[in-house]
Amino acid sequence: MKENLEKVIKEICGKHGNDRSKMMDIVSGVHSQLGHVPGEAMGLIAAECKAERIDVESVVSFYAFFSKEPKGRVVIRLCNDIVDQMYGVQRVAAAFKEELGIDFGQTTPDGKFSLEWAPCIGMCDQPPAAMIGDKIMTWLSSDSAREIVRTLKECGDPSKLKHTLGDGNNAHELVQSAVSNNLREKGAVVFAPMELGAGLAAALSVSPTDVIKKMISSRLRGRGGAGFPAGMKWEFTRNAAGDEKYILCNADEGEPGTFKDRVILTEAPNVLFEGMTIAGYAIGSKQGLLYLRGEYAYLRAFLENVLAERRKAGLLGKNIMGKGFDYDIRIQMGAGAYVCGEETALISSCEGLRGDPKNRPPFPAQKGYLGKPSCVNNVETYCAAARIMEKGDAWFAALGSQGSSGTKLLSISGDCKRPGVYELPFGVTLKDVLERVGAEECIAVQVGGPSGQLVSKADFGRKICYDDLATGGAIVVFGKGRDILEIAHNYMEFFCEESCGYCTPCRVGNELMKSRLERIMAGHGESSDLRYIEELGLTMKTMSRCGLGQTSANPVVTSLKNFRSEYEKRVIKREDGMQPSFDIHKALETSEGITGRKSVHFV
């Protein structure tokens, strides 16, 4: 057994060049072969890669898809995002539990199944959804959940699950997925048809610095949410000292409610890869990395094939389009960690480390992946770059609104008739968006995912753009009867789960915020709790190290700001200012039962 383990580890490590920086791939390889990464394997991996055992253990313990303890051969990960909750995921959960005879977080005694909750898996437009191994199943019901378990009990192979195929490339032979695109509106930038190589040819016909000039004059800003001018980022990276530079693409969209990258990767991967290649040419890089979130593993073979076809067509590899430019792209898989969408955490993960963000400065443009100058952009940003080269900077700058040129992809879900992806010009009002998606009964909208803000009707006239309602693209609609505090609580649970734990305000602050909210929801809140929330939120925002902690109090802070009455009606107003944090009568119940009499002090 031990010899066999050694052989397996040697083989997997060898496949990745015994390279410590490929720890994600190595651990993932061991995990898929053994179903977990036991302590013994950690020592062996460390020895092969000249790393320390603790380096391996820290990686295994960080990512949701890795485990030190044995997992079932099939892991069922049911998404517990707020939208899935709204669409009856608890009924699906009950069916899975009953059919498998285990609770969440458990593995069946025969070692065949594990059942887990997963944070948003990028399927909010088709809830409830689950990952069955790498397979995505959507629009689940308690019946389909039972059917899934029965099928798997017979064959044990998730790829044998029966389902209808999704539209577009979801039906491609290398995807074969049940996922639907729900691509509702195609705009001029990302989803307009593009001739293969058109953007790249235009870029290669001018100098790299001219490409950067075009990016700057197009006024393209990063689509991830922060909105940093893309051209400037490229320029910094180009001007940084060093010959070895990297292009990194952030396809780790994990913000609950976002799924636009999924549709780009499925329907417009060539636009993306073209943009990444143009960026490589512009900054002087030979290697690009697509960091693909683990939840989208079902797209990997398809994307690898697109890359292979591009190599065949001379659009990647040596001497691209005969212009003497060498560049290639590889895919780096993530393994279930939202924080890796933060650019420096993404770099850590690519380097085979825990997904901890790095200290800045130095910025990635100076010192990024493997300590080399690196340019990290969002999927959508690279797509826009390809279009800018194809159709011109002036064309792009004329789209959208003042200060926010181009279009924005919005992932819209929740209480609306037409959930899906919408590519709309910047400057569109939220009201207009809500009409398009069919959300007449809407009382609140989460704009920019949980790290954004929960806006009320008073703000529906505001515009989607960097200077007003800035968003990475996730929009969740809440209709009449939805509980604002429950929404905030679901999002706080998400951030507690996804904080990397590096810095104090995020690691501890999120827990404190969640428990104070729970106190209010349980009816024990007092008006001073609202002040506590505001003060705690400000500390988290000011003192946290990265964007996660700086925005993770937003679900509570912004819902309190915009729906204050919802909170006020749940807290007890007391003249003495005391906090009834627990129920004395409930606490005395047991002892009163034993003594057989009521307390004389607390009546």
Add this chain to the structure above:
Amino acid sequence: MSETYNFTIDGKEITGRPGQTILQAADEAGVYIPRLCAHKELCAHGSCRVCTVMVNGRPQSACTQPAGAGMVVENETPKLLGMRKQLIDMLFVEGNHFCMFCEKSGNCELQGLAYRFGIMAPQHPYMFQKKDVDASHPDIYIDQNRCIVCARCVRASHDVDGKSAFGFVGRGIHKKIAFNAEHNLSETKLAATDMAAGICPVGAIIKKRVGFAIPVGQRKYDTKPIGSDIEKR
């Protein structure tokens, strides 16, 4: 000298040298910026966030932010003091700290900061998390009830001692110190003479048999508040 430059902290003119962080330049100038994870012999970590200052109006951790000419740094503003107090508070409620019978009492930097900030009792509720204690090593024991996840031991062991005895596992509130071993601390190469064994700011890493060698009352922060050594310069 042409190499030096000036900036201000709370209006006071400070002279910095190239390559210095705000914290280092402030220390040299006798301006104390409270900190926990930072240590002058280790590379900056930037995790406790207690040293956060406002740099030209934006929050930055003083231990990681390079100082620069003309910077306007705010340190002791009521807003920052209040937020630092909250962070110190968070570190208390996250762990299980019993100062009255901790070997480190009086030498503990967390306790020292709590006194400096006038914290009598935490404003946040205790979490009462269950934490591990490891006494397997002949000369050292680890009580994670008192750990503040500052990574001083991790950095010292890796960067200075060259042993990598410590690392981190888990994430979020479950992030904790782990040992470079299958089972326990005794399997690591950690020795009591290592920097990692003596660098803990709190009572999480304690050398055995010397815990009360110096009596309470005669310890580092028993008579002078934490930071006064820097302020005296």
